[in-house]
Amino acid sequence: MGYFRKTILVTGGAGFIGSHVVRLFVNKYPDCRIVNVDKLTYAGNLANLKDIEDRPNYSFVKADICDFERMRALMRETEADGIIHLAAESHVDRSIRDPFTFAMTNVIGTLSLLQAAREYWESRPEGYDGKRFYHISTDEVYGTLEITCPEGTVPPFTTRASSGVRHLAYGDTFFRETDKYDPHSPYSASKASSDHFVRAFHDTYGMPSIVTNCSNNYGPYQFPEKLIPLFINNIRHRKPLPVYGKGENVRDWLYVEDHARAIDLIFHEGRTGETYNIGGFNEWKNIDIVKVLVRTVDRLLGRGEEEDMNLITFVRDRAGHDLRYAIDSTRLQTELGWEPSLQFEEGIMKTARWYLENQEWLDRVTSGDYLRYYDEMYLHR
Ligand code: NAD
Ligand code: TYD
Numbered sequence: 001m002g003y004f005r006k007t008i009l010v011t012g013g014a015g016f017i018g019s020h021v022v023r024l025f026v027n028k029y030p031d032c033r034i035v036n037v038d039k040l041t042y043a044g045n046l047a048n049l050k051d052i053e054d055r056p057n058y059s060f061v062k063a064d065i066c067d068f069e070r071m072r073a074l075m076r077e078t079e080a081d082g083i084i085h086l087a088a089e090s091h092v093d094r095s096i097r098d099p100f101t102f103a104m105t106n107v108i109g110t111l112s113l114l115q116a117a118r119e120y121w122e123s124r125p126e127g128y129d130g131k132r133f134y135h136i137s138t139d140e141v142y143g144t145l146e147i148t149c150p151e152g153t154v155p156p157f158t159t160r161a162s163s164g165v166r167h168l169a170y171g172d173t174f175f176r177e178t179d180k181y182d183p184h185s186p187y188s189a190s191k192a193s194s195d196h197f198v199r200a201f202h203d204t205y206g207m208p209s210i211v212t213n214c215s216n217n218y219g220p221y222q223f224p225e226k227l228i229p230l231f232i233n234n235i236r237h238r239k240p241l242p243v244y245g246k247g248e249n250v251r252d253w254l255y256v257e258d259h260a261r262a263i264d265l266i267f268h269e270g271r272t273g274e275t276y277n278i279g280g281f282n283e284w285k286n287i288d289i290v291k292v293l294v295r296t297v298d299r300l301l302g303r304g305e306e307e308d309m310n311l312i313t314f315v316r317d318r319a320g321h322d323l324r325y326a327i328d329s330t331r332l333q334t335e336l337g338w339e340p341s342l343q344f345e346e347g348i349m350k351t352a353r354w355y356l357e358n359q360e361w362l363d364r365v366t367s368g369d370y371l372r373y374y375d376e377m378y379l380h381r
Helices: 016-028 046-052 068-078 092-097 099-123 186-205 227-236 256-269 286-300 330-336 344-357 359-367 370-379
Strands: 006-011 032-038 058-062 082-085 132-138 209-214 216-218 241-244 250-255 275-278 283-285 312-315
Touching: 006 016, 006 068, 016 032, 016 046, 016 256, 032 068, 046 058, 068 099, 082 099, 082 256, 092 099, 092 186, 099 132, 099 186, 132 186, 132 256, 186 209, 209 256, 216 256, 216 344, 227 241, 227 286, 227 344, 227 359, 241 286, 250 256, 250 286, 250 344, 256 275, 256 330, 275 330, 283 286, 286 312, 286 344, 344 359
Parallel strands: 006 032, 006 082, 032 058, 082 132, 132 209, 209 275, 216 250, 241 312
Antiparallel strands: 250 283
């Protein structure tokens, strides 16, 4: 498109991870046009991108990825060279209540985008040259791992340490790119299915695609239905902290800006047809995270030490609750030199501070007022 070197469509750019990806690309690549394609579901919030919304290389299109005709038209109109696909339904608890929406958005939406990209790129004289379809997926497709540890050690133990960032693990098994898929929740089943479609398009039509499977992200702009922002907000309001089961489940946590940095690297330098696992080497039991959150938020609010520990409330476990996720991201480290940059306590401090300093954002998102903001800003302009 004329003045810009390249056009990249980012789907789900108004969501949590998508907004960090859009911000990074808009700032880092002023010669690339970044088109944010988002339906603005409850999880999409254009206030996440307020700081970059007026940039000349940024534009927003309100559209549903399941609308195939719209995706076809969008490919032609924007002459997109690349797609970074993050749009999805992303919350496991919601998928348990409403699996159809997950199949529709995550599976059919991805297929619609793949087919639209394929038709447009195959119609071009240069074909797939210089094109890229990058699909963002999750570690949850691999299933669950046991909590194990070498004899004589008590988890968590330090497995590897490099670049000063400590690595914590609750076992000696990790998800690898070559592992078979074994999803358990409707969310992970829908993401697994979408990953298979992306690889099928690569193998069948030669689509230059890449899939990455990342562990749990945390950081600013995450919708407060997920563990970390939900609990920060609840501690702030002194509301109960509902810990599922005994809080023994283990997740591998990565700061969202480290994920966005990995996406940038892989989009530009990753090998098409490949899968890369992205993880933080940073495994925590839920109950331990909750305690860190209580201490951090109480300290930031100037409350007494341990004052809010009594908010911790053990509730009925999530159905089909996977015990442990742990990613081995050695391929990404050795091939492309990516490493997580933040120690967890530092990331949690930054995150808690951000939510407490952005109470207006939290209040708007939790009250539903943000829907009016979209209308005012984008629909009636
Ligand atoms: P999110 O729920 O915060 O955002 C999803 C975005 O997609 C929202 O802006 C929403 O409006 C948009 N969207 C939903 N349905 C759409 C549709 N039909 N058409 C267009 N847009 C639609 O999600 P997130 O946490 O930022 O996750 C982004 C991606 O990363 C997802 O694909 C998710 O599976 C994957 N992922 C997330 C994590 C995590 O910890 N959050 C970890 C690994 C992978
Ligand atoms: P979540 O943030 O929903 O991410 P995911 O299910 O994709 O890992 O949950 C993280 C962990 O925290 C998971 O083991 C479920 C648990 N959890 C609770 O104990 N209480 C809660 O209120 C929530 C939302 C999650």
